[in-house]
Amino acid sequence: MSQVSLRRLAKRFGSFTAVDDVDLDVREGELVALLGPSGCGKTTTLRMIAGFIAASGGRILIGDQDVTDLPPYRRNTGMVFQGYALFPHMTVNQNVAFGLEMRKVPRAEIGPRVAEALRLVQLDHLGERMPRQLSGGQQQRVALARALVIRPEVFLLDEPLSNLDAKLRLTVRVEIRQLQQALGLTTVFVTHDQEEALTLADRLVVMSQGKVQQIGTPTELYERPANHFVADFIGRSNFLAGTVSAPGRFRSRGGLDIAFADDGAGPRGEGVLAIRPEKASLEAGTDAGTGANRFPGTVVFVTYLGAATEVRVRLASGEEVTVTRHNATPLDDPRHAAGDLAPGNPVTVVWPPAAGLLLAPPPA
Amino acid sequence: MSVAFEEAAGGRRRSVAPALVGPATILVVLVLVLPMAILFRYSLNQFVPGQFMVEAVTIANYVRFFTDIYYINVLWTTVQVAIACTVISLVLAFPVAYFLARTTSRFKSILVILAVFPLMVGNVVRAAGWMVVLGNDGVVNAVLRWIGLVEEPVKLLYTPTAVIIGIIAVVLPYMILTLQSVLEGIDYSVEEAALNLGAKPSTTFFRIVLPLAMPGVVAGTVLVFILCMNAYATPVLLGGPQFKMMAPALYDQIARSTNWPFGAALAFVLMATTLTLTIVSTTVMQRRMRR
Amino acid sequence: MTIDIARHWRRWALHAVVVLVYLFILTPVIFIGWISFFSNEIIAFPPDGYTLRWFSNVWEQRVFARGFVMSLQVAFISMLIGVSLGTLAAIAIVRYRFPGRDTLNMLLLSPLIVPGIVAGTALYIFYIQIDNYLEWRLQATLEGLVLAHVMLTIPWTVRLVSASLVGIDRSVEDAAMNLGANRWTTFRRVTFPMMRAGLVAAALFSFITSFENLELSLLLVGPGRTTLPIAILQYLEFKVDPTIAAVSLIQIVLIGVLMLITDRFVKLSRVV
Numbered sequence: 001m002s003q004v005s006l007r008r009l010a011k012r013f014g015s016f017t018a019v020d021d022v023d024l025d026v027r028e029g030e031l032v033a034l035l036g037p038s039g040c041g042k043t044t045t046l047r048m049i050a051g052f053i054a055a056s057g058g059r060i061l062i063g064d065q066d067v068t069d070l071p072p073y074r075r076n077t078g079m080v081f082q083g084y085a086l087f088p089h090m091t092v093n094q095n096v097a098f099g100l101e102m103r104k105v106p107r108a109e110i111g112p113r114v115a116e117a118l119r120l121v122q123l124d125h126l127g128e129r130m131p132r133q134l135s136g137g138q139q140q141r142v143a144l145a146r147a148l149v150i151r152p153e154v155f156l157l158d159e160p161l162s163n164l165d166a167k168l169r170l171t172v173r174v175e176i177r178q179l180q181q182a183l184g185l186t187t188v189f190v191t192h193d194q195e196e197a198l199t200l201a202d203r204l205v206v207m208s209q210g211k212v213q214q215i216g217t218p219t220e221l222y223e224r225p226a227n228h229f230v231a232d233f234i235g236r237s238n239f240l241a242g243t244v245s246a247p248g249r250f251r252s253r254g255g256l257d258i259a260f261a262d263d264g265a266g267p268r269g270e271g272v273l274a275i276r277p278e279k280a281s282l283e284a285g286t287d288a289g290t291g292a293n294r295f296p297g298t299v300v301f302v303t304y305l306g307a308a309t310e311v312r313v314r315l316a317s318g319e320e321v322t323v324t325r326h327n328a329t330p331l332d333d334p335r336h337a338a339g340d341l342a343p344g345n346p347v348t349v350v351w352p353p354a355a356g357l358l359l360a361p362p363p364a
Numbered sequence: 365m366s367v368a369f370e371e372a373a374g375g376r377r378r379s380v381a382p383a384l385v386g387p388a389t390i391l392v393v394l395v396l397v398l399p400m401a402i403l404f405r406y407s408l409n410q411f412v413p414g415q416f417m418v419e420a421v422t423i424a425n426y427v428r429f430f431t432d433i434y435y436i437n438v439l440w441t442t443v444q445v446a447i448a449c450t451v452i453s454l455v456l457a458f459p460v461a462y463f464l465a466r467t468t469s470r471f472k473s474i475l476v477i478l479a480v481f482p483l484m485v486g487n488v489v490r491a492a493g494w495m496v497v498l499g500n501d502g503v504v505n506a507v508l509r510w511i512g513l514v515e516e517p518v519k520l521l522y523t524p525t526a527v528i529i530g531i532i533a534v535v536l537p538y539m540i541l542t543l544q545s546v547l548e549g550i551d552y553s554v555e556e557a558a559l560n561l562g563a564k565p566s567t568t569f570f571r572i573v574l575p576l577a578m579p580g581v582v583a584g585t586v587l588v589f590i591l592c593m594n595a596y597a598t599p600v601l602l603g604g605p606q607f608k609m610m611a612p613a614l615y616d617q618i619a620r621s622t623n624w625p626f627g628a629a630l631a632f633v634l635m636a637t638t639l640t641l642t643i644v645s646t647t648v649m650q651r652r653m654r655r
Numbered sequence: 656m657t658i659d660i661a662r663h664w665r666r667w668a669l670h671a672v673v674v675l676v677y678l679f680i681l682t683p684v685i686f687i688g689w690i691s692f693f694s695n696e697i698i699a700f701p702p703d704g705y706t707l708r709w710f711s712n713v714w715e716q717r718v719f720a721r722g723f724v725m726s727l728q729v730a731f732i733s734m735l736i737g738v739s740l741g742t743l744a745a746i747a748i749v750r751y752r753f754p755g756r757d758t759l760n761m762l763l764l765s766p767l768i769v770p771g772i773v774a775g776t777a778l779y780i781f782y783i784q785i786d787n788y789l790e791w792r793l794q795a796t797l798e799g800l801v802l803a804h805v806m807l808t809i810p811w812t813v814r815l816v817s818a819s820l821v822g823i824d825r826s827v828e829d830a831a832m833n834l835g836a837n838r839w840t841t842f843r844r845v846t847f848p849m850m851r852a853g854l855v856a857a858a859l860f861s862f863i864t865s866f867e868n869l870e871l872s873l874l875l876v877g878p879g880r881t882t883l884p885i886a887i888l889q890y891l892e893f894k895v896d897p898t899i900a901a902v903s904l905i906q907i908v909l910i911g912v913l914m915l916i917t918d919r920f921v922k923l924s925r926v927v
Contacts, residue, residue, distance in 0.1 A: 052556055054662070071662075072559040079560045085553035089575045098571075099561030150561060384747035388740040388763055388809050395806040396766055399777035406780065456679075459672040475677070477914065482680050484910050486867030488884045488891070489903040493683020495895045496690050501699050503686060536680055565665065594770035596870045601891050611772040611870070618776050618874060628780075631773040638770075 002063030002153040003028050004049065004186060009058035011044050011210075018044045020210035021058065026154075029184040031177070033191055033201035037233070041210040043158060046190045050156055051075050062153050073102070078152030082159045084143040086131040092118070092142050093127040099150035117149035118142075120179065137168045144179070155180065155187040161196060173200060194234055198222070206230050228272055228362040237274040238321040241361065244268055250358065254317030259292040259353040266358030277324040279355035282311060282341075283348045292353050297321075299345045311341055313349055323349055407628035417624050425629035435613070435630075439637065442610040445524065445599075446592035449531045453539045453588055454581065456532070461543035461580075462573070466552065476541075483537040491601040494530045495521060498602070522604030530598040535588040542587060546580025547573075582649050586642050593638045610634045684907060691900035698895065709901040719902050721879070722886035728797060729882060730865040733804035737861045740805070741812025742854065748813070749820040760813070767810045771870030778803055779874035795877025803871055808861035815860065819853025859917040863910055 004026040011019040019041040026032045034042035047053045049060055051072035059068045067075045078099075087095050096114045105113070118124045121141035131139055140160065147155065160176070161169045177200050180187050191197050197204050198218040206213040206221065206229070213233075214226040225231035228239070242252035248262040250273050260273060283289070286296035297315040311323050341347070410420040429435045464475060482490060497503045498520040505517040520526055550573065558568040574581075596611040603609070614634065617627035694704040713719050741763075747753075748760050766774070782794040793799035823846065831841040869884045876885055883906060890899050 050556075050560055052559070072556070073562045073564055076562075077560060079557070081553045081557055083551060083553055085551060085557035087554060087557070087572060087576075098558070098563070102562035102567065146557075146561070381747040381751035381753045384743040384751075385759055385763075388744035388813070389759060391740060391802075392762055392766065392806055392809060395778065395802055396769065396774060397762075399781035400769070400774070402781055402784070403773075403777040456672075456676050459669055460676045463669055463673045475673075477918065478677060479680065481911065481914060482684055484863045484867065484914060485684060485907050486869065486884055486910075488867075488869055488888045489687060489906055490683040492887065492891055492895060492899060492903050493685075493687040495891065496686050496698060496900070497682060499698070499895065501697070506699070506701075533680055533683065536676065540676075590768070590770070594772060594870070596772050596873070597888060601888070611770070614772055614776060615873060618779065624780060627776060631776055635770065635773060 002186060003030075004154050004188065005059075005061040006045070006049070007059045007061070009045065009048060009060060010056050011041070011048060011053060012056045017210050019048070022207075022212055024205060024212070024215065026186055026188060028186055029181075030202045031180050031185075031187040031189060031200060033189045033197035033204045034207060035191060035194060035197040035204050035233075036207035036213075038192060039209075040207040042190045042192075042205075042207050045207075046156055046158055046188060049154065049188060050077050050079050076150070076153045077156050078147030078150055078154070079156040080140075080143045080147050080158065080160045082162060084131075084139045084163075086139055086142055086146070088131055090131075091127065092123065092129050092131070092134070095131065095142055096127075096146045096149050099146065103150065113149055114145075117145040120148065121145045121175075136164055137172060140164065140172060141175075144176070148179070148183070148185075153186065155185040157187065157189045159191055160189075161191070161193075169196075176200070198234070206233060208233075225274070225357070225359070228274070228359050231274045231357070231359060232362075235276065236322070237276055238280075240273045240275070240319060240321075241271075242273065243270055244358065248353070250356065252317065252319060254315065254319040256295060256315065256317050256319065258356060260356035260358055261354040262358065267360045270361050272359045272361050274357045274359055275321065275351055275355050277310065277322045278308075278326070280321065280323045280349055280351040282313070282323050282325060283350060284345070286346045286348055289348065291350070293351050293356075295349050297347060297349055299341055299343050299347055301343060302341050309341070311347075313347055315349065321349055403628045403631060406624050407632055409625040409628075411623050411625045416622070425626045426633065428626065429629055429633055438608045438610060438613050439633065441524075441608065442593060442634075443637065443641065445528060445531065445595075445609065446589055448528055449535060449592045450585055450589045452528075453532050453536050454585060457536055457539035457543055457584070458577075461540050461547055464540070464544045465547035465550075476544075479537045479540050482533070487534055487595075487597040488601070490533060491530055491597050494526065494533070494602055498526050498529070521602060522607070524603065524607060526602040527595075527599050527607060527609075530602045531592055531595050534595070534598060535591050538591065539584045539588050542584035543577065543580045546577050546583070550576045578649065582646055585649070586646060589642060589645070590638055593634065687900050687903045688907065691897055691904045693897050693900075696896055698897070709897040710905075712898050713901050713905065716898065716902075718881065718886045718890070719883065722881050722883040723905070725797075725800075725880065726866050726883040729800045729804055730862045732797075732801050733808050733865045734858055734861040736801070737805045737808030737865075738812050738854065738858050741809045741857065741861075742816050742850075744809070745813050745816035745820060749817050763813045764810045766806050771868070772873065774806075775803075775871045775874045778871075782875070794875060795880050797880075800872060800875055800882070803875055804865040804868065807864055807868060807871060811860040811864060812857040815857040816850065816853045819850050819856075823849050855917055859913060863913065867906070867910070 004024075006022050006024040009019060009022045009024075010017070022041075022045060024032070034045060036042050044053060048055050051067070051070060051074075055068055059066055061067065062075065062077070087098065090098070093114055096117055097110050100110045100113060114127070115124060118127055121144050123138060123141050123145065126134065126138065131142065134142065140163075143160070157176070161172055164172060173196060179185070189197070189200060198221075201218065203215060203217055204221055205215050208229050214221060214230045216224075221230060221234050225234060231237045232239070240250075240252040240254075240256070240258070242250055242256075242258075244262075244266070245251040245257070247264075248259060250258040250260050250271070252258060252273070258273060295315045295317070297313040299311055300314050300320065301312040303310040303312075306327070308324050308326050311325065312320060313323060314320050406417070407425055408421050408423065410418040410422055410424065412418050460479075464472060464479075495502070499505070500517040500519070500521065502521065504520060505514075508514045508518060554576070555568055555572060558572045559565070563571060594611050595609060596615070599607060599609040600612050610630070611634070614627055614630045617623050617630055621627075690698060691709055692705045692707070693702040694706040695702060744759075744763055748756060748763075778799075779794065782799055786792050786794060793802065827849070828841050828845055831845045832838075836844060867884055868882075869888060872882050872885060876882060881889075883902070887899060887902055887906075890902075
């Protein structure tokens with residue numbers, strides 16, 4: 001296993017820039033997820049690492065080797081395709097053996113290695129089947145075995161779970177992570193599903209319009225989003241537009257005077273304050289009370305989600321915020337969220353200053 | 365009873381379907397099946413010069429065909445030309461079909477139409493074009509003389525080569541379109557997977573693309589082979605009077621010699637040969653594919 | 656960059672083959688068109704000059720004018736009958752389950768497989784025997800040719816219309832009935848418009864197959880009652896000159912225009 005480095009990697013199609021000077025280091029044995037909406041350049045980046053698309057600029061290094069100019073078949077990457085791309089005219093064994101044959105591995109060695117790879121994905125009993133005789137999940141595992149058996153320097157996964165049903169997706173997700181950790185695979189994973197990325201990856205690369213927005217661990221991305229796009233794309237946020245009136249004070253357009261933890265890093269003047277819905281809480285009634293950031297309002301809409309209840313509240317300023325309450329108590333407990341809330345109820349929304357994160361306003 | 369087809373409430377009456385297919389079926393039976401049956405019956409009749417046709421049940425016409433060196437040669441020429449044209453058109457069509465199947469160019473639909481167009485124009489008109497290109501005063505000879513490569517015109521028209529060129533041009537569009545439709549169905553990511561696993565482009569072609577395109581290769585080969593075996597206008601116009609293939613020979617028997625029984629036998633020898641060779645080659649190709 | 660060099664080389668080679676094959680296919684059509692404007696009657700390259708007089712010459716040659724009209728008549732009538740019969744059959748085959756459905760489908764497609772010259776021979780003998788026994792003359796008549804050509808156009812219609820019917824999502828019809836349309840209205844307002852692409856394609860292919868047909872018609876025509884392709888063939892057996900090139904160009908242009916018109920209704924690249 002080797003590390004992968006992208007240095008100012010770029011891809012332009014005519015005047016359109018699909019990937020814009022991406023810098024990234026994937027450490028040995030690390031799983032990095034490329035995450036972003038469709039058309040953000042994540043798949044193009046992955047396909048450049050595999051060599052299916054020639055880079056317009058920048059370099060790609062796998063280990064110590066510059067592979068930028070090598071065709072796909074000279075790079076030692078193992079890719080799992082979105083639709084699996086199994087060879088429909090070959091048995092499972094033949095599919096898995098293909099990469100070994102191409103590497104001129106002696107025949108005597110191919111059999112055992114294929115068997116071992118299939119054992120790894122628990123398919124050793126299905127070697128003689130044709131791909132079309134397998135279920136989606138099984139095909140997925142064949143694709144994994146086929147990519148792994150060649151002992152690639154880098155493991156590449158292009159939305160490998162998107163063709164599976166929801167239940168199976170969770171199981172396969174765990175299996176991929178276990179395999180990756182057990183074998184210490186340097187892995188690049190493309191997905192548009194943030195939950196998938198957050199649960200699987202050591203680090204995430206959030207991309208938008210060809211540019212890297214932020215690179216970081218799941219916690220960093222969720223708790224300290226670098227900009228409005230990341231805060232909006234990862235998880236959910238309430239955004240209040242306004243201006244910084246004084247250090248640590250934010251005045252929203254509707255006129256709320258909000259205290260926030262000001263580390264001086266955020267912008268001055270125009271800005272956006274992001275508050276995660278679960279970091280705010282609700283109190284019944286509109287008592288002024290004491291403490292920072294207490295804003296009275298009216299319940300507009302209640303969504304019961306089982307583990308939590310989402311409450312949309314219109315504040316006196318006219319701005320709306322969503323608050324998530326966890327249904328941690330039994331239903332007959334008076335503190336249960338769903339018990340006492342209905343549209344029209346007066347409530348007070350409260351959040352600690354540290355919950356507000358000041359960000360630059362999104363580009364118009 | 366299991367119902368294969370769900371009928372909506374107040375469903376359609378069963379008698380509708382026969383009424384819909386009836387007219388077309390009756391027409392095809394009357395205009396194709398019945399005449400073919402009669403033709404076959406006549407191939408067993410006897411031809412007595414001066415008496416035209418005499419009722420009989422004899423295989424004499426077939427025996428005559430296979431004992432007459434002239435007709436054996438006609439059949440042999442036809443088979444040779446058909447095989448040559450089929451193989452060459454397969455080799456030429458594959459890259460074009462692959463290009464059409466994989467290109468994302470906006471000219472793709474224009475290119476497909478350009479392939480269909482000559483096919484629609486008809487064989488006679490295209491044969492006329494080749495006569496102009498290959499004739500003694502034709503384009504090729506004019507160019508050769510202009511370059512100074514030859515003094516006297518090279519005989520190109522009225523040769524077997526001219527017929528082969530003409531037939532290949534006729535059948536190429538069919539081969540291209542058949543292969544293209546199958547190649548379109550092969551997911552490009554399968555080729556990428558092979559490249560990713562270390563297969564060179566040539567290996568990817570022979571191990572992945574070609575085996576997966578085999579149904580198209582078989583279909584195209586069969587279609588084109590049948591068309592080649594039955595070619596009429598091209599051999600008549602480009603082959604000259606000495607050169608005979610089966611379809612023109614059949615026409616001569618009926619129109620010029622008015623020997624119906626022998627002509628009928630000729631028709632069925634032609635169809636039977638085509639069918640046999642088609643089945644044999646398909647089986648061979650499919651066995652190859654399975655290995 | 657090495658990837659690019661290898662890739663470009665392969666792509667360049669592929670493009671070169673594509674261009675050459677296209678040139679090869681189009682060569683006869685291009686040259687016959689060019690020659691129809693040559694001023695000298697004996698073809699020689701390069702020509703002394705250009706003229707349009709061969710096109711007027713074509714109309715003076717009665718065979719071609721009559722052949723053209725005959726071909727148009729046959730193709731048009733055969734198209735009308737063939738498309739009607741074929742469409743009805745396609746509806747039955749796609750939408751109904753009845754015993755022998757697959758066999759029937761094969762039967763209706765069989766005219767594509769039987770060699771034209773063989774079918775023509777069989778029909779010629781059949782027509783002559785009908786005349787002998789029933790005294791109903793079909794050989795070398797418009798009706799006889801039309802009958803033969805309808806048989807030829809049915810498989811095209813069945814194939815193309817079936818394909819367009821299979822592609823129609825049945826739930827769309829269910830939606831129409833759910834909104835209160837009865838079966839006939841559903842067919843007229845929903846199903847039929849969705850079949851239109853297939854029908855236009857079927858009409859075009861039927862017309863063209865009939866118009867340019869040679870082998871099947873060869874024995875079914877008579878002196879003075881000849882189709883255009885046969886008139887051209889008979890002339891070509893005798894000589895090639897700008898007149899015949901002009902006739903050919905007329906046929907080429909007619910078919911080209913028909914294809915372009917059709918392409919406005921249905922993308923030809925999708926139906927073929």
